[in-house]
Amino acid sequence: MFYIYCPYCGEHREEEEFRPKGQAHIERPAEPEACSDEEWGNYLFFRNNPRGVHHEMWVHAVGCRKFFNVTRHTVSYEILETYKMGEQPSITADSQSLPREVAAVSHQEGVWA
Amino acid sequence: MSNAATFDTRTDSAIPMESPLAYSYRRSGAPATGPASRVTLRERALLGHLIVRGGAIALDEAVRGVLGISLPGQPQTLVQDASGERSIQWLSPDEWLVIVPGGEEFPLETRLRERLGSAHYAISDVSGGQTLLELAGEAARELLMKTVIYDVHPSHFPVGKGVTTVFAKAATMLRRPDEERWELVVRRSFADYCYRWLLDAGAEYGVNVEQ
Incomplete structure (x- = not known):
């Protein structure tokens, strides 16, 4: 089970209270009519x-x-x-210095937020 | 005053009002265990429930002027007036639940609308959609520990806290107005389910239902 920190409630809550909603930071094209089919398809x-x-x-x-x-x-x-909606992440794939295998092994016993 | 259409859901007509648990009392009964009971369940039916949404600053000013209670700005807080009959619970950064004695909700809504004027807000009367159950007694916390996923230890759940969480798979607002009592705000459609769950879970403590 995840124990997820809700940035609005300001505390950790059980995973059961949350639902995943897919990839974040997807921006709707400002002018859908000006999109090519491929661009619109990629967005959708x-x-x-x-x-x-x-x-x-x-x-x-x-x-x-x-x-x-x-x-x-x-x-x-x-x-x-x-982090809240509208904010940018402080941790990204580029900023992660640990090789992913090391990160995977070091936290197998549990997860923390 | 906004131009929102409002109406008083309580009419003067002679239609009998029934609590959301009226059916449950008939179907499942209401065990009266007496002095051996370690947990007491009581429904506080037909209270006035208002959902107030909007910016905290404008709402706080209006609520303080009308109710005399300040709007809780901190997450998971519950504030009450001196008598304990009126309360405001934080639900989300722009949403609060106001519970007042039955019959006061429409005058309150009207006065809030007058005060708020053209501010950006929403007030919904949800009195018919939910009901308040009260748990008291020494085993109340034990009963909750079997039922809710939230940590109800006093160090984590002090008096004056209120959260929305999962109660036996149903979404419920759990509140702690004082040391002795716990309150559950459950949906009307889930009331029978929650009631029967509480009877079952409370059987080992000799749950006593006060009507």
């Missing part, structure tokens, strides 16, 4: 599936019902940080 249907650090949107469905962002490591499942 294509998502990243990285091995490593991933930014996701979650919603505190039973709770404050606010959406927020989670930076999660897809190998170790470790939640590296959570």
Whole structure:
């Protein structure tokens, strides 16, 4: 089970209260009519599936019902940080210095947010 | 005064009002264990519930002027007036639950709307949609520990806290107005389910239902 820090409630809550909502930071094209089919298709249907650090949107469905962002490591499942909507992550794939195998092994016993 | 359409859900007509648990009392009964009971369950039916949404600063000013209670700005807080009959619970950064004695909700809504004027806000009367259950007694916390996923240890759940969490798979607002009592705000449609769950979970403590 995850123990997720909700940035709006200001405390850690059980995973059962949350729902994952897919990749974060997807921007709707400002002018959909000016998009090529490929650009629009990429916006609608294509998502990243990285091995490593991933930014996701979650919603505190039973709770404050606010959406927020989670930076999660897809190998170790470790939640590296959570931050409010509209904010930028402080941890990204580039800023992670640990090789992902090391990060995966070092947190196998549990996860923390 | 805004131009929102409002109406008083309590009419003067002679239609009998029933609590959300009326059916449950008939179907499942209401065990009266007496002095051996370690936990007491009581429904405080037909209270006035208002959901107030909007910016904290404008709402705080209006609520303080009308109710005399300041709006809790900190997450998971519950404030009450001196009598304990009126309370405001933080639900989310722009949403609060106001519970007042039954019949006061429409005058309160009207006065809040007058005060708030053209501010950006929303007030919904949800009195018919939810009900308040009260747990008291020495085993109340033990009963909750079997039921909610939230940590109800006094060090983590002091008096004056209120959270929305999962109660036996149903979304519920759990509040602690004082040392002795715990309050559950449950949806009307879940009330029978929660009631029967509490009877079952409370059986080992000799749950006593006060009507």
